Amino acid sequence: MDxxxxxxxxxxxxxxxxxxxxxxxxxxxxxxxAAGVSISMISYYFGGKEGLYSSVLQEQFACYVHIEEIRNRxxxxxxxxxxxxxxxxxxxRNQPYLLRFYTSELTNPTRFFSEIVQPAIGRVIQVLxxxxxxGIAQRQFRKGLNPVDTVLVMAGMANYYxxxxxxxxxxxxxxxxxxxxxxxxxxxxxxKGILV
Amino acid sequence: MDxxxxxxxxxxxxxxxxxxxxxxxxxxxxxxxAAGVSISMISYYFGGKEGLYSSVLQEQFACYVHIEEIRNRxxxxxxxxxxxxxxxxxxxRNQPYLLRFYTSELTNPTRFFSEIVQPAIGRVIQVLxxxxxxGIAQRQFRKGLNPVDTVLVMAGMANYYxxxxxxxxxxxxxxxxxxxxxxxxxxxxxxKGILV
DNA sequence: GTCTATATTGCGATAGAC
DNA sequence: GTCTATCGCAATATAGAC
Numbered sequence: 001m002d003x004x005x006x007x008x009x010x011x012x013x014x015x016x017x018x019x020x021x022x023x024x025x026x027x028x029x030x031x032x033x034a035a036g037v038s039i040s041m042i043s044y045y046f047g048g049k050e051g052l053y054s055s056v057l058q059e060q061f062a063c064y065v066h067i068e069e070i071r072n073r074x075x076x077x078x079x080x081x082x083x084x085x086x087x088x089x090x091x092x093r094n095q096p097y098l099l100r101f102y103t104s105e106l107t108n109p110t111r112f113f114s115e116i117v118q119p120a121i122g123r124v125i126q127v128l129x130x131x132x133x134x135g136i137a138q139r140q141f142r143k144g145l146n147p148v149d150t151v152l153v154m155a156g157m158a159n160y161y162x163x164x165x166x167x168x169x170x171x172x173x174x175x176x177x178x179x180x181x182x183x184x185x186x187x188x189x190x191x192k193g194i195l196v
Numbered sequence: 197m198d199x200x201x202x203x204x205x206x207x208x209x210x211x212x213x214x215x216x217x218x219x220x221x222x223x224x225x226x227x228x229x230a231a232g233v234s235i236s237m238i239s240y241y242f243g244g245k246e247g248l249y250s251s252v253l254q255e256q257f258a259c260y261v262h263i264e265e266i267r268n269r270x271x272x273x274x275x276x277x278x279x280x281x282x283x284x285x286x287x288x289r290n291q292p293y294l295l296r297f298y299t300s301e302l303t304n305p306t307r308f309f310s311e312i313v314q315p316a317i318g319r320v321i322q323v324l325x326x327x328x329x330x331g332i333a334q335r336q337f338r339k340g341l342n343p344v345d346t347v348l349v350m351a352g353m354a355n356y357y358x359x360x361x362x363x364x365x366x367x368x369x370x371x372x373x374x375x376x377x378x379x380x381x382x383x384x385x386x387x388k389g390i391l392v
Numbered sequence: 393g394t395c396t397a398t399a400t401t402g403c404g405a406t407a408g409a410c
Numbered sequence: 411g412t413c414t415a416t417c418g419c420a421a422t423a424t425a426g427a428c
Contacts, residue, residue, distance in 0.1 A: 006393080022304045024220035027421060038395055043423060078391075103299045106362050108218045113362070121363035132390075141390045148368055149381040150390060156356025157349040164348060166302050166309070167317035172344055185345040193389035194328075194337045194346060195274075202411080224404060234413050239405060 007045045009035045015056050019097035023053050023110055050111075057116045060101050063091055064120035071127045077135030081154065082187055084128060088158040089179055099162050125151060157186055203241045205231045211252050215293035219249050219306055246307075253312045256297050259287055260316035267323045273331030277350065278383060280324060284354040285375055295358050321347060353382055 004012070013035040017026045028049050032039040046052040070083045092099055105117040128151040135141035141150075161182065165174050200208070209231040213222045224245050228235040242248040266279045288295055301313040324347040331337035337346075357378065361370050 020304065022218055022220060022300075024218060025304060028423085029421080039422085040395070040424075041393085044393075049422070100303045103303045103359065104218075106359055107296045107299045108216065108221065109362060118363050121360070122366070125360070125364050126367070135390075139392060142388075142392050145385070145390060146377075146381050149378060150385060152357050152360060152368075153349075153353040153382060153385050155360065156352040156354075158352075160352025160356055161348050163299065163302055164317070164321070164351065166305060167314050168321050170318070171322070172348075181342075182345060185342050186349060189341070189346060189349050189386075189389070191389045191391045192338075193385070193387045194331075194341060195387045196335060196338050223402075225402085235404085236406070236413070237411085240411075245404070 006035070006037050006041055010037065010041065010045060010052065011056060011059065014052050015060070015097055018053055018056055019100035019104075022104055022108070023050075053110070054112050054116070057101060057105070057112050060095060060098050061116055061120040063095070063098075064124060067124045067127050071130070077131050077138065077140055078191070080131045081128075081135075081190075082183075084124075084131075084154070085158050085183055085186060089183060092159075092162045093176055093179070099159065102159070103163060125155065128154065154190060157190065202231070202233050202237055206233065206237065206241060206248065207252060207255065210248050211256070211293055214249055214252055215296035215300075218300055218304070219246075249306070250308050250312070253297060253301070253308050256291060256294050257312055257316040259291070259294075260320060263320045263323050267326070273327050273334065273336055274387070276327045277324075277331075277386075278379075280320075280327075280350070281354050281379055281382060285379060288355075288358045289372055289375070295355065298355075299359060321351065324350065350386060353386065 010031070014026075014031055017031060017034060028039050028042050031049075031052070032042060035041075042049060042052055046055055066087065067084075070080055070087065073080060073083065075083070102117070102121070105113045106121075109117070129147045132141060132145065132147040132150045136143060136145055136147065161174075164172075168174075206227070210222075210227055213227060213230060224235050224238050227245075227248070228238060231237075238245060238248055242251055262283065263280075266276055266283065269276060269279065271279070298313070298317070301309045302317075305313070325343045328337060328341065328343040328346045332339060332341055332343065357370075360368075364370075
């Protein structure tokens with residue numbers, strides 16, 4: 001908790017509040033009061049509430065450029081898939097509110113979706129499709145696989161674990177200590193399936 | 197488009213608008229105007245905007261009781277898993293706005309989450325865990341599987357396909373004609389994995 | 393840069409006529 | 411059951427003092 005300037009403090013506070021209640025669920029009064037500044041600061045630094053929301057969104061999705069490093073790694077397709085899963089888990093742990101923006105923009109898109117969110121998610125899916133196609137071409141993955149469906153299974157399992165937290169936390173342990181075990185199980189199921 | 201009473205018309209209109217923009221994203225003025233009634237009808241029938249939202253939510257999640265039929269079927273665990281996937285796809289196709297409420301309540305819960313949404317989703321996950329445990333006990337599924345992680349993979353892949361639509365529709369075909377193929381691929385990957 | 397005060401608009405709810 | 415009119419309040423944005 002270093003001393004921050006008002007601009008950073010506002011972004012920090014807004015990230016939490018927008019994540020918890022959405023763009024329309026929070027007023028600039030509440031935002032300013034929670035950040036300990038006056039409401040006029042929001043217009044001053046961000047040009048209004050939507051500008052602040054847009055800045056928060058850009059910061060949250062900036063990390064998606066990292067998919068290019070996974071893409072360009074000189075590694076076997078299966079290792080890249082492991083990279084993707086580890087990176088996804090790490091992303092959600094480091095940015096506890098990321099998934100809120102991710103899903104809230106996917107289901108109730110604001111006018112910033114097409115500019116910030118769609119390119120980020122779309123690019124990740126495209127890179128993953130490339131990786132699966134590469135794996136099939138190198139005969140490491142099965143021939144009959146549909147790359148698109150394979151990728152959606154993979155992205156689904158990696159993200160849904162975090163999405164489901166609120167509905168299952170009363171009977172499923174979601175603590176970070178179990179992450180390594182989770183990653184191993186996910187890779188195991190994804191590569192070998194569930195049948196004996 | 198039958199002739200409907202105002203109550204049903206309001207539920208129908210509100211389902212679309214709340215799904216697209218969330219509880220706070222829509223005003224009762226807009227709701228009433230889109231439904232072609234006066235705003236006082238919302239108080240009259242539902243006791244206010246939140247009452248209307250609650251009715252919409254209850255209607256959307258009523259279908260979740262159907263998981264008990266899958267649970268009680270006299271069928272092999274693998275067949276029950278296929279049932280679950282088919283039922284999930286059907287559910288999202290029949291109720292195009294269901295996933296909006298599902299994810300928006302999971303990420304920005306309203307005060308109706310714990311009463312309506314959590315019990316529905318939680319129960320489905322619990323039944324699926326039972327099914328996987330049964331499959332392991334009957335030696336149809338692999339011994340080392342963690343039932344919880346297995347279920348989260350399954351629920352993730354079944355739901356994420358629909359969740360991702362908005363970000364991938366420009367390069368992935370999400371039309372219902374492909375659903376049967378999708379279900380087959382998903383079952384195939386989930387049972388056999390991706391490796392050769 | 394930061395504040396207070398205020399302009400203006402839109403909100404949810406409801407009283408009361410029909 | 412349904413409407414119009416209106417109340418009281420909270421919203422965003424900004425002008426202007428410091």
